[in-house]
Amino acid sequence: xxxxxxxxxxxxxKLGREPVVAIISRxxxxxxxxxEVLEDIAEVRRFPADAADHVGLLRAVHPDAVVIDAEDxxxxxxxxxxxxxxxxxxxxxxxxxxxxxxxxxxxQVENTGWSPESIRNALLAELYRLxxxx
Amino acid sequence: MRPMRLPRVVxxxxxxxxxxxVCTLLTKEGGFDVVAAADLxxxxxxxxxxxxxxxxxxxxxxxxxGLLAVEKLATRFSTACIVWSFAPTPDMVLAAIRAGAHxxxxxxxxxxxxxxxxxxxxxxxAPLSRSLASALVQGVRGLGASSPxxxxxxxxxxxxxxxxxxxxxxxxxxQVASALYxxxxxxxxxxxxxLEKLELPSRFAAGSFYSSAVQMxxxxxxxxxxx
Numbered sequence: 156x157x158x159x160x161x162x163x164x165x166x167x168x169k170l171g172r173e174p175v176v177a178i179i180s181r182x183x184x185x186x187x188x189x190x191e192v193l194e195d196i197a198e199v200r201r202f203p204a205d206a207a208d209h210v211g212l213l214r215a216v217h218p219d220a221v222v223i224d225a226e227d228x229x230x231x232x233x234x235x236x237x238x239x240x241x242x243x244x245x246x247x248x249x250x251x252x253x254x255x256x257x258x259x260x261x262x263q264v265e266n267t268g269w270s271p272e273s274i275r276n277a278l279l280a281e282l283y284r285l286x287x288x289x
Numbered sequence: 290m291r292p293m294r295l296p297r298v299v300x301x302x303x304x305x306x307x308x309x310x311v312c313t314l315l316t317k318e319g320g321f322d323v324v325a326a327a328d329l330x331x332x333x334x335x336x337x338x339x340x341x342x343x344x345x346x347x348x349x350x351x352x353x354x355g356l357l358a359v360e361k362l363a364t365r366f367s368t369a370c371i372v373w374s375f376a377p378t379p380d381m382v383l384a385a386i387r388a389g390a391h392x393x394x395x396x397x398x399x400x401x402x403x404x405x406x407x408x409x410x411x412x413x414x415a416p417l418s419r420s421l422a423s424a425l426v427q428g429v430r431g432l433g434a435s436s437p438x439x440x441x442x443x444x445x446x447x448x449x450x451x452x453x454x455x456x457x458x459x460x461x462x463x464q465v466a467s468a469l470y471x472x473x474x475x476x477x478x479x480x481x482x483x484l485e486k487l488e489l490p491s492r493f494a495a496g497s498f499y500s501s502a503v504q505m506x507x508x509x510x511x512x513x514x515x516x
Contacts, residue, residue, distance in 0.1 A: 183400045188310035248304070248396070249375045249447070252470050263470070270305035 163196030166282055170219070173198045174282060177218035179232060180204055181225040182248060189222065192271040196279075202228075210234050213241075220278055224248055232256075242281035246274065255281055296411040297322040297341040299368070301332040301358065303351050307396070311345065311403070318404050327351075329358050336366050343410050345394075348374035348381065349446040353482055356388045356444055363389025369410055373398070374447060380507060382417075382425050384443035392416035393425075438498070442507035444486045450508060452479040456492050457499035 167173050176197045180186040181204035193199050200216050202209070204224070209231030213221060220242035223232050229245060236243035236256050243256035244264075253264045253274070264277055298321050300311040308325040315321040324339055326332040328351040335341065344362060348355040359370045372385040373394040382393045394406055395418045406416035417425065445453065448469075455465045462480070466473040480492065489495050502508040 181397050184310035184314065184396065184398070184403065185306055186310070187314045187400060188306045191309065191313045248306075250470065251304075268305060271309050274306065 162279060162283070166279075167196075174220065175200065175216065175218040176220045176222065176278065177202060177213060177216055179206075179209060179221065179223040179225060179228045181227070185224055185246075185248060188271040189274060192275045193278075196275075204228050213239075217241075220244070220282055222246065222274070222278060242278065242284075244274070244278055244281065253277060295320060295322045296343060296407070297324065297339060298343045298345065298407060299324045299326055299332065299335050299339070299341040300345045301326040301328075301335075301350055301355075302345075302347040303327055303349065304347070307347070314400050314403065315407070321407065329353070329361070332358055333361065336362060336368055340366075341368050343407055344368050344370045345407070346370055346372050346390075348372050348377065348385070349448055352478070353486070354444070354446045354449070356384055359385060359388040359390045371406065371410060371416060376447070377421065378443075379425065380439060380443035382421050384440070386425070393421050394418050395421065438501050438505055439507045441487050441498070442502045445483065449479050449483050449486070451511070452476060453483050453495060453499050454508070454511060456480060456483075457496040459496075 163174065174197045176193055177200045178186055178189060179202045186201055190199050190201065200218065202212055204227050206212060209228040213232065213235040217239065218241055221232050221236060222244045223229060224246045232243055233256055235241065237258060244253065245256070245261070246253050251269070254261045255264055298315060300308050300323065302308050308327070312323045312325060315323045324335050324341065326335045332344065332350070336344070346355040346358050350358050355372045359372060362368050362370055369391045370389065371392040371394055372390045373396050374381065375396050377393060377395065385393050391410055392406065392415050394403065394416060398406070398418060409416050451469060452465055455468055460468065462473050462476045465476045483495055487495060487498055489498060499508065503510060
């Protein structure tokens with residue numbers, strides 16, 4: 156068992172369930188790669204970036220973390236993250252940037268090599284940070 | 290009887306997430322052998338060793354872009370190439386086809402669309418995202434007005450276009466690096482590639498080229514420099 160899976164399981168035990176991660180994506184191939192590395196540690200829900208009501212969808216699913224690769228849904232995702240304290244990662248595949256949302260605004264995360272595993276680890280780090288805050 | 294070989298696909302992309310995504314998708318789907326490459330050297334090595342039938346090549350493949358890779362493969366190997374990128378312009382599609390690509394796809398293509406495109410290519414089809422078909426027609430229509438400026442501009446990758454725009458606006462490498470969230474070293478490399486591709490001697494000449502390209506509609510200023 157990898158340490159990532161162990162850490163995710165520990166987090167799941169605290170939550171009393173598997174963490175839920177929502178991916179809002181306009182790039183299905185990116186989504187494929189991310190789902191592959193998240194499946195073992197979380198329940199993953201996928202939404203297209205051109206969905207009409209991102210906040211409504213997120214409120215219905217109530218994920219612990221949101222990953223978004225599109226500009227379109229950012230407003231809804233930040234609204235949801237602010238009201239729910241969910242972790243939020245925005246990935247710009249075009250500009251090669253990764254940033255995380257905190258109540259005070261966005262923080263840039265060091266370029267992590269753009270592997271699915273590095274994005275998963277950034278996501279887990281955010282989940283732990285929020286868990287530590289609560 | 291010799292067993293039929295599965296179509297072998299090489300995915301050449303600098304972003305590991307796309308290499309993984311395509312490998313995962315095609316493995317799940319079945320019916321393909323998949324290998325990956327992160328830059329031109331790796332791509333050429335893979336093509337020499339594995340003789341893939343198809344290559345899916347990122348338009349920004351390091352070190353000098355996907356078109357160079359397509360040209361290189363088209364002259365030496367029988368591998369059919371598809372270029373893919375985010376938001377390609379008609380000129381980019383046209384330049385890829387001219388370089389020898391068999392098709393062009395956007396990176397926002399659906400999983401099903403990508404599998405169909407690759408299967409189609411292995412049967413001799415020329416995959417082109419629906420939105421790009423009209424872009425290609427526009428590009429072909431514009432051929433009458435084509436000039437060296439248009440053709441040269443089409444050789445630049447999306448990132449090189451961004452760097453060129455900022456260089457033309459008088460930004461120094463450090464400022465370009467900060468604006469694009471990349472290292473100064475990477476900016477230097479992009480500038481070098483831009484000057485080589487455009488066959489220009491200096492940043493100043495690149496700035497003049499950019500002005501001409503904008504005037505001719507070959508390049509579009511972004512919000513970064515128009516704001």
